[in-house]
Amino acid sequence: MMIDRFLAGTLFGIFALVSATVPVHAEQLLSRADGKWSGSGWFKNGIDAPKEAARCRYTNKISPSAGELAISGKCSLAGRTFKTTGTITYSGSGGRFTGGWSNPRGPGTISLLGQKSGSQITFAFRAREESTGDYLPHRSIWTIGDAKLRLVGSVKNPETGQFSELSVMEFSR
Amino acid sequence: MLAGIHQALRIGRVSLHHPKWALLSVILITALAVFGISILKFDDGVASAFRSQDEIYRLYSENKQQFTPSEDDQAILFRAPGFDNPNSLEIVRNFALEISLIDGVEDVFSIFSLRTDAGNGSFDPVLPVDLQALGADLTQTLQQLRSHPLERGQFLSQDLKTTLVLYHQNFDRDGLEVSRRILTEIQDTAKTLVEGSDVSFQITGLASIRQILIDSLLGDLMKLNLIGMSLGFLIALVALRSVTLALLTSVPSNIALIWALGSMGLSGIPIDTLTNVIPVLILVLALADSLHLTYELRRNLGNSAPITAIADTLEKIAPACVLTSITTAIAFSTLLISQSELVRGLGWAGVMSVLIAVIAVLMVHPLVFLLALKLKIVPLAEPKTKAPLSSCFDGMHLFRFGTRHAKAITYLSIIILLLAVAGHSLNRSNYSFITLVHKSQPEILTLRQIEETLAPTMSIDLPIEIRGDNPFAPQVLQEVQTVQSAIEAALPDNPVFSISGFANWIAPDNDSQNREVIVAELFDQLSETTQGRLLNNDRTMALMRVQLADHGAPLTKQKLAEIKAAAGAFQFDHIRVLEPTGLLPLSAVVGSNMIRHLNISFLLAVILSGVLIAVWFGHWRYGFFCIAPNVLPIAMVGGWLFLMGWPLEMPSAVALTIAFGIAVDDTIHVLNRLKFDAPIEKGYDRVRVEKAFQDVSPVLVTTTAVLGFGTLGSQWSSTPAISYFGALTIAIFILALIAVLTVLPAWLEVFSKSDEQREILK
Numbered sequence: 001m002m003i004d005r006f007l008a009g010t011l012f013g014i015f016a017l018v019s020a021t022v023p024v025h026a027e028q029l030l031s032r033a034d035g036k037w038s039g040s041g042w043f044k045n046g047i048d049a050p051k052e053a054a055r056c057r058y059t060n061k062i063s064p065s066a067g068e069l070a071i072s073g074k075c076s077l078a079g080r081t082f083k084t085t086g087t088i089t090y091s092g093s094g095g096r097f098t099g100g101w102s103n104p105r106g107p108g109t110i111s112l113l114g115q116k117s118g119s120q121i122t123f124a125f126r127a128r129e130e131s132t133g134d135y136l137p138h139r140s141i142w143t144i145g146d147a148k149l150r151l152v153g154s155v156k157n158p159e160t161g162q163f164s165e166l167s168v169m170e171f172s173r
Numbered sequence: 174m175l176a177g178i179h180q181a182l183r184i185g186r187v188s189l190h191h192p193k194w195a196l197l198s199v200i201l202i203t204a205l206a207v208f209g210i211s212i213l214k215f216d217d218g219v220a221s222a223f224r225s226q227d228e229i230y231r232l233y234s235e236n237k238q239q240f241t242p243s244e245d246d247q248a249i250l251f252r253a254p255g256f257d258n259p260n261s262l263e264i265v266r267n268f269a270l271e272i273s274l275i276d277g278v279e280d281v282f283s284i285f286s287l288r289t290d291a292g293n294g295s296f297d298p299v300l301p302v303d304l305q306a307l308g309a310d311l312t313q314t315l316q317q318l319r320s321h322p323l324e325r326g327q328f329l330s331q332d333l334k335t336t337l338v339l340y341h342q343n344f345d346r347d348g349l350e351v352s353r354r355i356l357t358e359i360q361d362t363a364k365t366l367v368e369g370s371d372v373s374f375q376i377t378g379l380a381s382i383r384q385i386l387i388d389s390l391l392g393d394l395m396k397l398n399l400i401g402m403s404l405g406f407l408i409a410l411v412a413l414r415s416v417t418l419a420l421l422t423s424v425p426s427n428i429a430l431i432w433a434l435g436s437m438g439l440s441g442i443p444i445d446t447l448t449n450v451i452p453v454l455i456l457v458l459a460l461a462d463s464l465h466l467t468y469e470l471r472r473n474l475g476n477s478a479p480i481t482a483i484a485d486t487l488e489k490i491a492p493a494c495v496l497t498s499i500t501t502a503i504a505f506s507t508l509l510i511s512q513s514e515l516v517r518g519l520g521w522a523g524v525m526s527v528l529i530a531v532i533a534v535l536m537v538h539p540l541v542f543l544l545a546l547k548l549k550i551v552p553l554a555e556p557k558t559k560a561p562l563s564s565c566f567d568g569m570h571l572f573r574f575g576t577r578h579a580k581a582i583t584y585l586s587i588i589i590l591l592l593a594v595a596g597h598s599l600n601r602s603n604y605s606f607i608t609l610v611h612k613s614q615p616e617i618l619t620l621r622q623i624e625e626t627l628a629p630t631m632s633i634d635l636p637i638e639i640r641g642d643n644p645f646a647p648q649v650l651q652e653v654q655t656v657q658s659a660i661e662a663a664l665p666d667n668p669v670f671s672i673s674g675f676a677n678w679i680a681p682d683n684d685s686q687n688r689e690v691i692v693a694e695l696f697d698q699l700s701e702t703t704q705g706r707l708l709n710n711d712r713t714m715a716l717m718r719v720q721l722a723d724h725g726a727p728l729t730k731q732k733l734a735e736i737k738a739a740a741g742a743f744q745f746d747h748i749r750v751l752e753p754t755g756l757l758p759l760s761a762v763v764g765s766n767m768i769r770h771l772n773i774s775f776l777l778a779v780i781l782s783g784v785l786i787a788v789w790f791g792h793w794r795y796g797f798f799c800i801a802p803n804v805l806p807i808a809m810v811g812g813w814l815f816l817m818g819w820p821l822e823m824p825s826a827v828a829l830t831i832a833f834g835i836a837v838d839d840t841i842h843v844l845n846r847l848k849f850d851a852p853i854e855k856g857y858d859r860v861r862v863e864k865a866f867q868d869v870s871p872v873l874v875t876t877t878a879v880l881g882f883g884t885l886g887s888q889w890s891s892t893p894a895i896s897y898f899g900a901l902t903i904a905i906f907i908l909a910l911i912a913v914l915t916v917l918p919a920w921l922e923v924f925s926k927s928d929e930q931r932e933i934l935k
Contacts, residue, residue, distance in 0.1 A: 040267075
């Protein structure tokens with residue numbers, strides 16, 4: 001499902017964002033994302049689909065020795081729930097992150113690359129879009145505040161060439 | 174059995190002659206029993222009530238394995254001045270989304286789950302994210318939503334003031350503790366969301382009801398036994414007119430209670446909605462036996478040394494105590510023929526507890542009084558002056574009334590007996606497991622409200638075998654639709670759900686070439702739990718679910734017959750409709766059979782007790798004379814239920830059998846006394862018979878008061894079934910006392926006198 005893939009990418013990005021705002025050391029960056037998070041917002045199933053209300057809960061566990069954050073959680077929309085898992089690793093230089101996200105009921109595993117820029121981080125990935133069946137560029141932009149995270153997910157509309165919003169989620173501890 | 178009885182009779186003498194060993198044994202057994210109490214299990218009994226080897230249970234069990242059972246659905250009913258207020262509606266949506274995230278919660282349904290065909294292959298939610306933006310159109314949108322094929326009045330009331338959120342939880346897999354955690358979290362979520370608004374909520378469903386039952390069991394156990402102990406002690410105090418004697422007399426019964434409870438814990442028999450009555454029954458029965466022993470001992474102490482007095486007491490009273498326990502055990506053992514695991518559990522618990530209790534009394538009573546006599550704390554003689562109310566404990570006015578009007582009472586008792594038995598046998602039976610909880614309980618009131626304003630909460634399931642084809646093939650769907658239409662025509666007030674209804678919603682155009690593909694694709698996107706409401710895992714069986722309310726067994730059986738007639742009117746090539754099943758049909762059919770078996774149990778108890786009494790006392794006349802005082806009270810209560818139009822339910826059917834086993838004790842003690850003082854087989858001696866009744870009637874009145882007041886605690890039980898059971902047994906105890914003191918002397922006058930004796934007495 002489109003939403004599953006998108007969710008995979010955007011939520012994966014949140015914790016990369018958390019990591020990205022902390023100065024240099026990977027352990028510090030990742031440890032800030034450790035713990036429980038809950039959020040609400042909306043998703044769209046496609047560019048022209050209507051918005052659907054959503055809520056999510058995530059539990060993250062840091063592994064300082066491996067420099068890795070394990071992410072596990074669940075999201076609900078009306079009549080559906082999704083479980084997702086992922087890992088994020090600080091690549092060690094230039095504010096870059098790598099990772100993967102998995103949704104057993106969705107498209108499987110997505111690989112992401114993230115880049116920190118000021119107080120934001122942008123993740124980019126390609127995923128199959130439901131209405132066209134094509135693999136299209138997606139991105140997630142994350143803005144971090146005090147104990148709060150905001151994500152905006154979008155996909156490049158093949159007709160306009162512009163990115164159209166597919167989700168907005170607000171998380172807090 | 175006779176060898177066992179002799180061993181039981183020797184127990185008292187062992188305590189008498191080897192008190193130190195006896196005391197050590199009592200301490201060790203009590204310690205073991207306390208450990209047994211610490212591992213006592215509690216069970217609501219809902220699952221075991223119908224568990225049996227019968228075909229109907231096997232079908233139910235199979236159906237439950239294959240499909241998602243509706244009895245695991247929990248409902249949260251929200252109320253507001255109007256859900257066309259977007260703020261109120263938003264609360265319900267946030268709640269539905271939030272509880273979906275709770276571990277163990279599966280498949281949350283609400284009006285927000287409803288989707289409509291967007292026309293481009295996708296299904297979009299009927300209600301948008303921004304409810305405020307709908308403005309005045311919200312009311313119309315909600316009204317239109319009520320006609321959605323998957324809504325059909327289930328989730329939103331016509332006046333838009335109540336709405337339902339359903340969730341599914343696998344109670345059997347997860348167990349009580351997980352269920353409790355989920356319910357608590359859901360409760361907290363709802364409270365947080367409704368705070369400060371005009372929206373209210375109430376949770377209901379079988380899981381909530383089961384939790385109420387289990388939570389009430391421990392409280393009831395403590396309540397019933399504390400009240401029983403207190404009231405029983407007070408009666409003993411008034412009757413014995415001595416605090417010391419009352420306290421000493423209570424010790425054996427309290428030890429019996431501990432041993433009985435401990436044995437249940439050690440043997441794994443749980444405290445459930447039926448066995449919860451066992452401890453208080455054991456307490457009062459043991460106290461009654463203990464009182465018999467104390468009365469006799471006090472009489473003997475005036476004439477003999479302590480050890481001789483105790484030995485003489487045991488000689489005279491112990492056989493009667495053993496026999497009364499055996500007859501009570503026989504009454505419990507007849508429950509073992511029941512199909513229901515719950516009723517059989519009561520039978521086993523009763524047999525074991527009663528026999529352990531009599532051993533406890535015979536072992537502990539002599540020990541307690543031997544020690545008390547050695548310490549000189551027992552008043553040795555009966556008080557010379559009569560205490561106030563002592564005539565209440567006499568009972569001889571009933572005896573004199575019975576002998577004075579012997580013929581009239583005898584013939585009247587026979588007529589009443591025959592009429593009452595006839596009335597009782599004509600009484601219909603009824604079973605509804607909702608009656609295990611008080612009608613005023615919020616969960617039950619909410620269930621009823623859901624049924625009145627939304628839709629029925631329970632269901633009858635119709636499994637359908639799919640022959641060879643895939644379930645979405647047009648011919649299969651067509652045949653399933655035929656069955657569904659027939660049932661909907663026969664039961665227009667009962668919503669019906671099936672794979673055909675789902676397909677009609679997804680792709681209404683039956684002639685569409687790729688309908689099968691569309692339906693299959695969308696079906697695959699459903700959760701496993703939702704899929705399980707329509708098809709089994711390997712898609713060889715479909716389920717048709719007919720929703721209906723639980724209004725008792727007779728109505729359920731009527732609906733079952735209508736469904737079978739509607740579904741059975743067709744012959745199909747691609748499907749085969751199987752027998753209807755589900756928790757509701759199971760409770761209706763098995764419940765009725767259960768009550769029928771309980772009636773058979775009662776009959777067996779009457780016959781076996783009569784035979785045992787005749788054999789025990791060594792003459793058929795003893796068996797004959799126990800008919801009236803034993804059967805009459807039960808038949809009268811059964812006949813009364815018939816006259817009042819109250820159907821026979823499980824608590825009443827169990828009460829009649831168990832109370833019989835206890836009520837027969839009065840007769841046994843009288844016959845035991847007659848055996849010693851005025852043997853029936855040797856003819857009728859009015860003076861000696863009167864003397865025998867004079868000796869035994871005060872203790873009978875006292876023990877009946879103990880039994881009655883001790884059982885009175887049942888009226889404060891959280892379980893209506895226990896309260897009902899208690900009320901009926903108290904009525905039977907009182908009638909049994911009147912019968913043994915009035916009807917038995919009358920029968921003795923009429924049937925045991927020879928013609929010569931009657932002539933002389935004239």
